[in-house]
Every structure is written in structure tokens, then in C-alpha cells.
Amino acid sequence: VGKPTHALLVHDDGSEEAVPDVAAGIGRDWATENERGQLELLYDYRPELLPSGQWHGDGMWRYRDLLPLDDRPISYPLPVGGTPLIAPPAVRDELGLPNLWLKDETRGPSASNKDRATALILQQAMTSGTRRVTCASTGNVAVSLAVGAAAAGKEAVTFVAADVAASKLRLMLQSGATVVKVEGGYEAAFRLSRAAAREFGWIDRNTGVNPATVEAKKTAALEIWEQLGREVPDVVVVPVGDGPTLHGMAKGFREIVACGASQRVPRLVGVQAEGCQPIKHAWETGERVRPAISATIADGIAVSRPVSGAAAVRDVVRSGGCFVSVSDTQMLDAMRILATRGGVLAEPAAAAALAGLLVALERRLVGAGERIVVLVTGSSLKTPEFLRAHGRVIEVDGDLDALRESLG
Ligand SMILES: Cc1ncc(COP(=O)(O)O)c(C=O)c1O
Numbered sequence: 001v002g003k004p005t006h007a008l009l010v011h012d013d014g015s016e017e018a019v020p021d022v023a024a025g026i027g028r029d030w031a032t033e034n035e036r037g038q039l040e041l042l043y044d045y046r047p048e049l050l051p052s053g054q055w056h057g058d059g060m061w062r063y064r065d066l067l068p069l070d071d072r073p074i075s076y077p078l079p080v081g082g083t084p085l086i087a088p089p090a091v092r093d094e095l096g097l098p099n100l101w102l103k104d105e106t107r108g109p110s111a112s113n114k115d116r117a118t119a120l121i122l123q124q125a126m127t128s129g130t131r132r133v134t135c136a137s138t139g140n141v142a143v144s145l146a147v148g149a150a151a152a153g154k155e156a157v158t159f160v161a162a163d164v165a166a167s168k169l170r171l172m173l174q175s176g177a178t179v180v181k182v183e184g185g186y187e188a189a190f191r192l193s194r195a196a197a198r199e200f201g202w203i204d205r206n207t208g209v210n211p212a213t214v215e216a217k218k219t220a221a222l223e224i225w226e227q228l229g230r231e232v233p234d235v236v237v238v239p240v241g242d243g244p245t246l247h248g249m250a251k252g253f254r255e256i257v258a259c260g261a262s263q264r265v266p267r268l269v270g271v272q273a274e275g276c277q278p279i280k281h282a283w284e285t286g287e288r289v290r291p292a293i294s295a296t297i298a299d300g301i302a303v304s305r306p307v308s309g310a311a312a313v314r315d316v317v318r319s320g321g322c323f324v325s326v327s328d329t330q331m332l333d334a335m336r337i338l339a340t341r342g343g344v345l346a347e348p349a350a351a352a353a354l355a356g357l358l359v360a361l362e363r364r365l366v367g368a369g370e371r372i373v374v375l376v377t378g379s380s381l382k383t384p385e386f387l388r389a390h391g392r393v394i395e396v397d398g399d400l401d402a403l404r405e406s407l408g
Pocket residue numbers: 112138139140141207239240241242243244245246299300301347349350377378379
């Protein structure tokens with residue numbers, strides 16, 4: 001492992017412990033059964049760690065000086081990162097938000113933001129002789145790892161809940177993964193995947209366990225900053241399940257400040273589902289993150305016992321932001337706006353971010369004139385069961401007059 005020079009261990013109660021020897025820290029099993037905490041890698045920050053020159057959409061390896069990589073050439077074969085920051089005119093008009101952007105993370109090899117962490121873990125793994133890589137997943141992480149492992153010549157063993165979405169399961173299997181269905185839901189799958197990685201010596205890509213996953217996720221923040229002309233936005237809205245996507249965003253923006261390229265970070269708005277909001281609840285009450293029920297169509301953010309909950313609360317508070325929650329109906333409506341006005345196909349967990357922005361605007365937590373970036377984390381191509389018809393079908397027998405009449 002390359003650049004990180006030191007680290008922090010973030011405990012469940014949000015407190016931090018310095019870890020001077022990063023190499024030892026990475027090798028150690030921090031997130032043990034008693035959930036000791038999460039390792040956060042830190043660098044010797046200075047301006048040269050940020051890329052110079054024009055943004056070319058050239059992918060996340062552009063930020064390699066801020067990634068735990070040695071100097072060997074990148075051999076991971078799939079293009080990852082460099083996703084578009086869309087200025088959507090019709091969405092802006094409809095919502096009255098002149099400074100809204102969509103960071104379209106559905107453009108990766110498996111159509112979700114998970115492809116960044118998959119790429120970094122596999123890039124590290126390609127230089128090791130270990131054949132198997134594992135993760136537990138609500139769906140997208142496992143699809144991403146299955147696709148990435150296929151490309152990297154590794155074997156993915158993915159652990160999922162027994163009720164995992166059928167379309168996501170099919171994609172894992174199509175890519176050749178071994179899929180372990182676990183009774184007891186995502187939390188049980190997570191524990192078993194971790195135990196298997198330890199027992200069998202597999203590479204562990206588990207969210208919130210391997211600190212490299214957050215390092216990869218932070219590159220989306222670095223891209224947003226470059227795409228806005230090396231300026232940070234006022235607000236970034238992120239859907240929150242386990243928490244590392246938000247944690248990665250926060251870390252990315254903090255590192256821009258630490259490198260001397262910005263004076264401030266954006267306010268982060270974390271969005272949870274009304275049917276599963278343990279992190280928002282902890283933020284509201286000031287208590288620890290406690291297990292919650294999970295009842296939502298948004299599988300990606302249906303996480304009852306989030307691994308990175310404490311870090312997500314800490315990051316939102318530090319940024320001056322907030323958490324909001326949204327109903328399934330609000331997510332479906334946000335999917336409609338994104339699809340019919342933005343041309344962006346978002347699955348429910350991803351559309352939750354736009355739905356959450358609308359809630360935050362209504363509560364005046366965000367102003368309509370602010371520079372706002374909404375992270376679109378996954379594609380509705382993988383959740384066909386939640387596609388709704390906002391257009392219409394006209395049946396004609398090939399006659400132009402009949403067509404004219406039907407069009408109305
Ligand atoms: C589409 C989508 N959005 C958001 C998330 C939430 O990300 P995190 O678990 O990092 O909070 C997930 C996680 O699976 C997801 O699949």
C-alpha cells in the first residue's frame with residue numbers, strides 16, 4: 001500500500017483514536033464482532049496531491065496521489081469514475097433550481113457508484129495471488145464486485161439476503177459470481193462474509209471494513225470540485241444506507257481543504273428512507289446509532305444496522321448539513337422527474353437523493369438559489385420492477401390519419 005501516512009480509528013460513539021502506523025492498521029481487523037470502529041486513512045496533505053491541468057473525465061486514477069496505491073501502473077481493465085456532472089435544464093426549470101447539478105454515478109461498468117470501490121480493491125488485489133474476493137451486499141455492491149472480479153480475473157463470492165432483488169441476483173450470476181444467500185438479511189450476510197474472509201483468507205471488499213472503499217468513494221467529491229471549475233458547491237445531497245458513500249464524499253471535500261484548494265466544505269444532506277432511518281434518528285436524538293426496522297422499496301438504503309453510521313453523523317454535523325427522510329412515494333416521484341425531465345434513469349435508492357432535496361427545500365434547510373449537487377448512485381435498469389409508465393402507448397394499424405387522431 002502506498003501513500004497514506006497515518007490514520008484515525010473512528011469509534012461507534014463518534015470518538016477518534018490516532019493510529020500512527022497505517023501499515024499495521026490496514027492489516028488489522030478493526031471492525032471485529034464488537035465493532036471497535038473504522039479506520040480512516042490520512043495523508044501528508046499538500047497542494048501537489050491534487051491533480052493539475054484540465055479535467056478530462058479521465059477516471060478516478062487521476063486522484064492516485066490521494067489513494068492507497070503504490071507506483072505500479074494501473075492494471076484494472078474497466079474504466080471507472082470520470083462520471084458526468086449534468087446541468088439538467090428541464091429539471092432546473094421544473095423545480096425552480098437554477099444551480100442544480102446531477103452527478104451521474106450510474107455510468108460505471110455495473111451502473112452504480114459502487115464501481116469505484118470495487119476498482120480500487122481489485123487493483124490492489126490484482127498484484128496479490130489471492131483468487132477470491134468477497135462482500136456482503138444489499139445488491140449493487142455484489143453486482144459491482146461480480147462484474148469487476150470477472151474483469152480482473154478473480155472469483156467473486158457475494159453474500160446477499162435471501163430476498164435480494166431478482167434482477168441484481170441475475171447480474172451477479174451472469175458475471176460468474178458464487179452467490180451465497182443468507183437467511184437473516186443483509187446484517188447476517190455481512191457477518192458471514194466477514195467471517196469467511198477471515199477464515200479462508202479472501203480479499204474483503206466489505207463496506208465500512210476495508211478503508212480503501214471510502215478512499216475510492218471520495219474521488220466523486222474530487223471530481224465534482226474539478227467539474228465545477230475547482231470550486232466546491234454549497235450543498236451535496238447523498239442517499240445513505242450503510243453510510244460510506246456520504247463518508248467518502250465528506251472525506252473528499254475535507255481533503256480538498258486540507259490540500260489548500262478550498263476554504264470550506266459543502267453542507268452535506270444525508271437522505272434515508274422513512275421506512276429505515278437509523279442514522280437520521282441518531283442525528284436527531286444525539287444517541288448512538290441503534291438498529292431500526294427496514295421497510296422500503298429502496299434496497300440500497302435499507303440497512304437496519306449501518307456499519308458507518310457514527311462516521312456519517314459526525315460528517316454531516318461537521319459540514320453544517322442535516323439528515324432528512326423520504327417515503328417510497330417520494331422516491332418514485334423523484335424517479336419520474338429524473339427520467340422524464342432529466343433523462344437520468346435512477347433506481348429508488350438513488351432517486352431518494354433528489355426526493356430528499358425537495359424535503360430539505362420545503363423545510364428551508366437548503367435555499368433554491370444555492371449551488372446544489374445531487375448524487376445519483378444507481379440505475380433503474382437494475383430495478384425494472386419499479387419502472388412506471390409516464391409516457392403512453394398508441395396502437396395504430398399503420399395509417400397516418402389514425403395516428404394523427406390518436407395523438408390528439
Ligand atoms: C443505489 C444506492 N444508493 C445509495 C446507497 C447507499 O450507500 P451507502 O451504503 O454507502 O450509504 C446504496 C448502497 O447499496 C445503493 O445501492
